[in-house]
Amino acid sequence: MVWQYFDIAKDGMACKCGCGFGSSREHFNSDLMEKLDALRSLLGPLQIVSAARCLSHNETVNGEANSAHLPDEKGQCRAVDLALNDGSIKRKFYVIHANAVGFKRIGIGKSFIHVDVADDLTHHEGWWVYGSNRA
Numbered sequence: 001m002v003w004q005y006f007d008i009a010k011d012g013m014a015c016k017c018g019c020g021f022g023s024s025r026e027h028f029n030s031d032l033m034e035k036l037d038a039l040r041s042l043l044g045p046l047q048i049v050s051a052a053r054c055l056s057h058n059e060t061v062n063g064e065a066n067s068a069h070l071p072d073e074k075g076q077c078r079a080v081d082l083a084l085n086d087g088s089i090k091r092k093f094y095v096i097h098a099n100a101v102g103f104k105r106i107g108i109g110k111s112f113i114h115v116d117v118a119d120d121l122t123h124h125e126g127w128w129v130y131g132s133n134r135a
Helices: 032-045 055-060 090-099
Strands: 049-051 077-085 105-108 112-116 124-128
Touching: 032 077, 032 090, 032 112, 090 105, 090 112
Parallel strands: 105 124
Antiparallel strands: 049 077, 077 112, 105 112
């Protein structure tokens, strides 16, 4: 699979703990990356805040126990969080465009938008807003 816009090292996509998960393209779901490339084509540069996480790092950041950031049965990450710096107008713009490129699970935080392609997760289907404890 060709990634048009993203680079694991430059975009900080590997697990932040240094365990190695997310250090290879094979660690990322191809549908996720195709949709991210499409979103980038529409919105311009995107800053990835969080992508691949191992179980230990996911617990450290208080992630969901069955987060799409964790490796699935194929050992792949199916989620990224994108930075938001410009408030509610940019948030609405990101959500509308993320939905337009095919993301069906979109989480809205104060400073980020979560997008994923995890069809098997039943919690948080559609769009959701993170509680006040998520920055």
